[in-house]
Amino acid sequence: MEFGKSPTLEAFRNKSVLITGTTGFVGKVILEKLLRSVPTIGSIYLLIRGNPQHPTAQKRFLNEVATSSIFDSLRAADPDGFEDLCRTKLHFISGELTAPNFGLSDANFAELARKIDVVINSAASVDFREPLDAALQTNTLCLDTIVKLVSVRQIPLVHVSTCYVNGYNTGLIEETVGAPARRSIPRAAAGHYEVEPVIADLQRKVAAEQARYINDADRTQALIQLGLNEAKRYGWNDTYTFTKWLGEQLLLKQLQGQSLTLVRPSIVESTWQAPVPGWIEGVKVADAIILAYAREKVTFFPGDRHAIIDIIPADLVANSIILSAAEALRAVPAHRIYQCSSSHCNPIPIKHVIQHVQDEGAQNHARYSNLFYRKPQRPFVMVPGLIFNSVVRLGFVASKVRNTVLAGMGVKVSGVRLGNLETAMKLAVVFSFYTRPRYRFSNDQLCALAERMGEHDRNLFPVDARCIDWEHYLRKVHLAGLNAFALRPRSAKARKPVVQPETAVA
Numbered sequence: 001m002e003f004g005k006s007p008t009l010e011a012f013r014n015k016s017v018l019i020t021g022t023t024g025f026v027g028k029v030i031l032e033k034l035l036r037s038v039p040t041i042g043s044i045y046l047l048i049r050g051n052p053q054h055p056t057a058q059k060r061f062l063n064e065v066a067t068s069s070i071f072d073s074l075r076a077a078d079p080d081g082f083e084d085l086c087r088t089k090l091h092f093i094s095g096e097l098t099a100p101n102f103g104l105s106d107a108n109f110a111e112l113a114r115k116i117d118v119v120i121n122s123a124a125s126v127d128f129r130e131p132l133d134a135a136l137q138t139n140t141l142c143l144d145t146i147v148k149l150v151s152v153r154q155i156p157l158v159h160v161s162t163c164y165v166n167g168y169n170t171g172l173i174e175e176t177v178g179a180p181a182r183r184s185i186p187r188a189a190a191g192h193y194e195v196e197p198v199i200a201d202l203q204r205k206v207a208a209e210q211a212r213y214i215n216d217a218d219r220t221q222a223l224i225q226l227g228l229n230e231a232k233r234y235g236w237n238d239t240y241t242f243t244k245w246l247g248e249q250l251l252l253k254q255l256q257g258q259s260l261t262l263v264r265p266s267i268v269e270s271t272w273q274a275p276v277p278g279w280i281e282g283v284k285v286a287d288a289i290i291l292a293y294a295r296e297k298v299t300f301f302p303g304d305r306h307a308i309i310d311i312i313p314a315d316l317v318a319n320s321i322i323l324s325a326a327e328a329l330r331a332v333p334a335h336r337i338y339q340c341s342s343s344h345c346n347p348i349p350i351k352h353v354i355q356h357v358q359d360e361g362a363q364n365h366a367r368y369s370n371l372f373y374r375k376p377q378r379p380f381v382m383v384p385g386l387i388f389n390s391v392v393r394l395g396f397v398a399s400k401v402r403n404t405v406l407a408g409m410g411v412k413v414s415g416v417r418l419g420n421l422e423t424a425m426k427l428a429v430v431f432s433f434y435t436r437p438r439y440r441f442s443n444d445q446l447c448a449l450a451e452r453m454g455e456h457d458r459n460l461f462p463v464d465a466r467c468i469d470w471e472h473y474l475r476k477v478h479l480a481g482l483n484a485f486a487l488r489p490r491s492a493k494a495r496k497p498v499v500q501p502e503t504a505v506a
């Protein structure tokens with residue numbers, strides 16, 4: 001490999017990178033790609049918080065990260081080499097993001113600041129319905145400490161955000177600072193919104209709720225509801241995206257004159273190509289609905305089947321973050337925003353996603369035994385929200401009454417129908433905003449970045465979603481990936497050989 005041809009490999013030469021969030025989905029994909037494809041890198045510092053089972057960052061890395069199947073290709077290519085790479089390149093910082101100085105002593109914090117050249121902040125609370133106090137801490141307030149860290153030597157920060165910071169805004173959404181869709185917040189000449197008074201108001205409301213309840217469960221429920229109410233009042237669907245937007249504003253304000261890149265992925269799904277097609281961890285957003293359909297729990301859902309959904313494979317996201325960091329290491333300090341998205345450059349309507357999943361399920365369900373327990377018997381239907389709400393609620397009440405009456409008569413009743421309706425209602429509450437999109441996210445700036453980095457880096461770090469053949473990706477890569485990596489066999493008895501995802505075709 002000729003490094004001279006790669007501005008990215010040159011930018012990382014002998015540099016030290018701090019990454020947060022590597023016990024999570026996106027963080028692992030970034031780390032794997034850096035280890036596999038950026039041999040010029042000096043050191044990688046991993047900030048990981050301990051947990052009761054593995055109290056230090058190093059122990060958590062060894063037990064929860066290094067053991068992940070994402071490293072299988074690296075390990076298979078050179079088992080000793082992978083261990084050497086971890087030993088020589090990785091450094092571990094046991095740190096809790098929300099604690100002052102991440103919980104480090106002043107001396108250790110200062111030493112960390114001296115050693116690193118760029119920070120990639122991928123850690124976040126991605127729970128859409130997190131209690132407001134916790135979401136504010138992780139997605140907004142703790143960014144003060146990140147700012148403090150990067151400001152010591154004015155090093156670049158690449159902050160992983162989300163396209164959905166754009167909230168209820170509609171139409172074509174450019175890679176710029178998004179406005180609140182429902183309430184006006186004063187905007188500074190520098191471009192950010194002045195959110196400190198909003199945050200102070202939210203904190204007052206949090207304190208009031210905390211004082212109102214003695215019971216922990218009631219208090220948690222009240223803080224979840226407070227987050228949702230406040231998010232909607234300002235123009236966001238959920239607490240997660242609202243607190244991520246607040247975080248963006250704090251960073252834009254506090255890092256004026258310094259290097260800040262906001263990288264906003266849309267809905268991150270399994271890898272397109274690398275390290276293997278289809279690698280994914282966990283079942284989130286679109287996959288929760290696919291899984292409920294595959295298991296025949298949900299066959300109709302609220303949404304707009306003609307609308308364009310925005311899905312982006314995780315390897316394109318990791319590549320975008322790496323290219324952004326390389327640019328930030330080389331270029332003059334500036335504020336940059338990149339969206340890793342597909343809805344503008346390679347749009348796919350929801351009805352096509354449904355069709356591809358249904359066709360693959362109907363024709364090849366037996367190949368995906370962890371996902372489908374049998375051939376789905378009914379099609380998946382998307383209906384307008386009003387119809388869904390009336391039909392499901394009516395169906396739920398009718399089933400409940402029927403079951404109660406039959407049980408009263410001593411007849412054994414099955415709770416399956418009721419359970420399925422409940423699953424559909426719960427999924428709809430959390431995800432229906434994402435299944436009736438009224439927006440498309442532009443990634444023009446990201447593609448322009450890839451253009452600037454040259455052909456060699458465009459091939460080594462692809463970011464452009466136009467490369468995706470959706471039918472092949474959804475049927476042969478993503479469903480196979482969900483089956484192979486995200487789901488466990490139903491039981492040892494039902495275990496069948498797992499079909500590996502196919503190589504993605506462009």
Ligand SMILES: NC(=O)c1ccc[n+]([C@@H]2O[C@H](COP(=O)([O-])OP(=O)(O)OC[C@H]3O[C@@H](n4cnc5c(N)ncnc54)[C@H](OP(=O)(O)O)[C@@H]3O)[C@@H](O)[C@H]2O)c1
Pocket residue numbers: 020021022023024025026027047048049095096097098121122123124125126138160161162163244264265266267268269284
């Ligand atoms: N996944 C998506 O579809 C998607 C879409 C758009 C944007 N994003 C953005 O991508 C980033 C990564 O998301 P993800 O899907 O990888 O999330 P994830 O799997 O839930 O991982 C979150 C990571 O953040 C860490 N973290 C959370 N709170 C922390 C704290 N207080 N101190 C230290 N570490 C903490 C977690 O560590 P623990 O293991 O200790 O909890 C974990 O490593 C986030 O910024 C998210 O907003 C994700």
